[in-house]
Amino acid sequence: MIALANDINVAQQVGFGIIALVMIVAAIRVVTSNNVFHAALWLVLVMSGAAAQYLLLAAEFVAVTQVLVYIGAVMVLFLFGAMLTRASIGGEAGLNNKGYLVGIPVALLLAGTLGYALIDTFRDERLPQSFETGNLADPAGTQAITSVSDSIFGDYLLPFWALSFVLLAAVIGAIVLARKD
Amino acid sequence: MLINEFLLLGAALFCIGVYGVIARKNAVLVLMSIELILNSVNINLLAFSLKHGDVAGQTFALYIIAVAAAEVGVGLGLVLLIYRNRRSIALDELSQMKG
Numbered sequence: 323m324i325a326l327a328n329d330i331n332v333a334q335q336v337g338f339g340i341i342a343l344v345m346i347v348a349a350i351r352v353v354t355s356n357n358v359f360h361a362a363l364w365l366v367l368v369m370s371g372a373a374a375q376y377l378l379l380a381a382e383f384v385a386v387t388q389v390l391v392y393i394g395a396v397m398v399l400f401l402f403g404a405m406l407t408r409a410s411i412g413g414e415a416g417l418n419n420k421g422y423l424v425g426i427p428v429a430l431l432l433a434g435t436l437g438y439a440l441i442d443t444f445r446d447e448r449l450p451q452s453f454e455t456g457n458l459a460d461p462a463g464t465q466a467i468t469s470v471s472d473s474i475f476g477d478y479l480l481p482f483w484a485l486s487f488v489l490l491a492a493v494i495g496a497i498v499l500a501r502k503d
Numbered sequence: 504m505l506i507n508e509f510l511l512l513g514a515a516l517f518c519i520g521v522y523g524v525i526a527r528k529n530a531v532l533v534l535m536s537i538e539l540i541l542n543s544v545n546i547n548l549l550a551f552s553l554k555h556g557d558v559a560g561q562t563f564a565l566y567i568i569a570v571a572a573a574e575v576g577v578g579l580g581l582v583l584l585i586y587r588n589r590r591s592i593a594l595d596e597l598s599q600m601k602g
Contacts, residue, residue, distance in 0.1 A: 334504055342512045349516055349539055353523035358531055365535050368516070372542045376564075379509065379549040384564045388545075391568050396538065396575050403531045403579040407586045417529045419595060425525035429518040436514040444507045449553050466558060473562045485569050492573035499580035 338378055345371035356417060358404040362397060369393050379449075383467050509550035516543035530582045530592040534575060541571045 348367035355361040369392045376385035474482055516539055523536025545564045552560025586592050 331504070338504065338508060342508070345512070346515055346519070349519040352535055352539065353519055353526065353532075358529065361532055361535055365538065368539065368542065372546060375509065375512070375546055376549055378504070379546075379553050381549045381552065381561050381564065384545070384549060384561050384568070387565060387568055391572055392538070392542075396572055399575050399579055400531065400535060403534075403582060406583055407531060407592050416593070417532060418526050419528045422526035425522040428525060429522035432521060433514060433518040436518070437511060440507055440510045440514060444505075444510065447506050447554070449504050449506050449509075449550070450556065466561075469558045470561050470565075473558050474565070477559070478562050478566075481566060485566055488570060489573050492576050496576045496580040499577070499584050 334378060338375070341371045341374045341378075345375075356415070358417070359401070362400045362404060365400070366393055366397055369397070380466065383470055506550055506554050509546055513543040513546040513550070516540075516546070528593050528595055530585070530594055531579070533594065534578050534582070537578075538571065538575070541567060 345368050348364045348371070351364040352361050352368065355364060369388065373385045373388040373393075376382075376388060520536045520539035520543065523539065524533055527533045527536060545567055548560045548564045548567070552558060552564075582592050585597065589596070
């Protein structure tokens with residue numbers, strides 16, 4: 323591991339930078355692409371990049387869940403949705419609103435405000451080094467997964483129950499909506 | 504690593520998602536933009552989870568992933584229903600509820 327005197331890990335920085343760049347480019351393609359299928363596939367790239375960032379943030383379990391649920395399940399749903407609503411395979415016009423250019427100043431203003439507030443608040447605060455490896459063989463990592471499950475089934479058990487009902491309601495609701503009478 | 508790197512990445516993804524929600528007319532694409540927004544929120548939660556050494560952030564991120572899956576299921580069910588009734592999922596044509 324290459325580490326500078328002020329213990330900034332160069333390898334992690336480079337990895338973060340590359341993944342972040344890919345994510346932002348892919349996200350922009352998601353909202354500008356003229357083809358629903360291409361947008362869905364660019365979204366897969368954003369999701370994968372997010373999973374990699376979760377690993378850098380020492381959240382292995384969330385990263386694996388992200389791959390399983392988002393890339394595995396949600397993307398299949400999106401592709402089904404795009405196909406069932408006949409989106410033609412070759413690009414098509416009319417995916418954007420008439421006044422879609424209004425979105426650009428809104429997004430830029432929001433980005434400026436958020437960026438200023440974040441930089442002004444956190445300046446150069448560092449994340450702790452200890453949990454920083456996304457290494458599954460690391461004992462600290464397994465400890466973290468254990469404490470995540472303790473947290474889900476301990477402190478946050480009630481939201482977990484509520485979540486179960488939300489999922490049940492979503493399943494029943496989707497069946498009721500999609501059923502042909 | 505600086506916490507700001509992750510927070511700024513989350514902010515950028517959030518703004519791109521907001522642009523998508525405003526600009527897109529196709530309902531499926533609007534749902535995709537919402538997924539971008541939810542992912543940026545998860546990055547923020549996990550960054551703060553690591554910063555404070557508290558796994559509650561990871562728990563919330565998992566809950567958000569589950570709620571997002573439910574949201575996409577119901578959302579696409581609605582979109583399919585609208586498509587079946589109107590042969591179109593352009594959001595600006597859905598004006599029956601206008602007062």
